[in-house]
Amino acid sequence: MRPYHKVPIIDCGEPLVEIPLELFAVESPHPYEKLGAPYGDRSPYFLRKTIIDSLIAAQNNLQLRRPNWRIQIFDAYRPVAVQKFMVNYAFGEALQMAGLTEVELSPTQSQVIWEEVYKIWAEPSLDEKTPPPHSTGAAVDVTLVDDRAEIVNMGSPIDELSPASHPDYFANSPDPLAQEYQAHRQLLCDVMEKAGFKRNPREWWHFSIGDQMWAWLNNEANSSNSMVARYGRVV
Template sequence: MKPYQQIAIAECGESMVQIPLEIFAVESPHLYQLLGATYAELSPYYLRKSVLDSLIKAQEYLQSKNPGWRIQIFDAYRPVSVQQFMVDYTFAQVVEAQKLNIANLSAVKREDIWQQVYQIWALPSLDPLTPPPHSTGAAIDITLVDGTGKVVNMGSPIDEMSARSHPDYFANSSLPEQQQYHNDRQLLREVMTYAGFARHPGEWWHFCQGDQMWAWLSLNPVVARYGRVEETDYPS
């Protein structure tokens, strides 16, 4: 169990709504679908209504600071089944990268790899007390697109399993290019914080509002207002 999963949830019952993709930039086609994840009749481009309202507020603030810039949506709602797919996919990728045979892994080595995977990925839990953040409709993975339509280089790709994913990895670099990575990560954080989001402490791209992680990161202890969205209640 991760620390934020100890936060209590008082589900508010707020509806899920479709993200108006025309006002944002979008990662398309969706990477997880390209890898083989099955959303069935569901879509990754949904959020809780208040979370979407805040995301639009962040977009407006970004454009007031940098006209023409947009938030690019990489991922939003994620069914637990997709979370499971990506966890398994990442485990297999680590095994392949280390040139190991998955059938011959020792228990110790297997556990070591799982620990690496869960540094980035939340456990695909079906327990209502410990939902994966993206399965609540209150978490989103994003980056920035500049006024020319080019994706801003943040110094590492989303979902990278390395120290570069840490938001402040480039903070003390003396290299101008790397300092720019840090400045752009800080810009992303500024616009999202302005709109009431909290940033994942280990991932520059992950922001949340109203879920357990957001409550855990709050200066004043609060309960989470969003739990896992039941797929049967999801508006397809």
């Protein structure tokens, strides 16, 4: 269990609705669909209705700071089946990076690699009390696109299994390029948080509203809060 799984869920019943992709930048086809992720009749470009309203507000915040820049939506709703597929895919990628194969993997090596995978990826839990954040329709992975329609360099790609994924990885570096990466990450965080989102402490790209992580982060920031999650797993 993650710390935020202690937060109770009282689902408000708000529907998943299609993201108006014409308002944002988007990668097509979807990066996980290209890998063969089993979405079935579901779409990765859906979110709860209120989350879309907040995402539009974040886009407007960005326009005030950087005219003609846009938020790029990398991933949004993710069924648990897709979560499981991507967790297994990430494990395979980590094996490859370590120069290992599953056949020759010792139990200790396997545990170490799984621990690295789960630093980024939520477990594909089917327990209604511990849903993966993206399976609630309340979490979104985003980055920025500049006024030349080029993806802004954040210093590491989305989903990278490395310490560079941590939001403040470049914060204390004297290197000018590193400071540029940090400024880009902070800009993204600023416009998203102004719209009500909270950022995953481990991932510069992951933001949510109304799920367990969002409630937990709000409660941690203010001990007088006792927020609960209003979005649970969508099946």
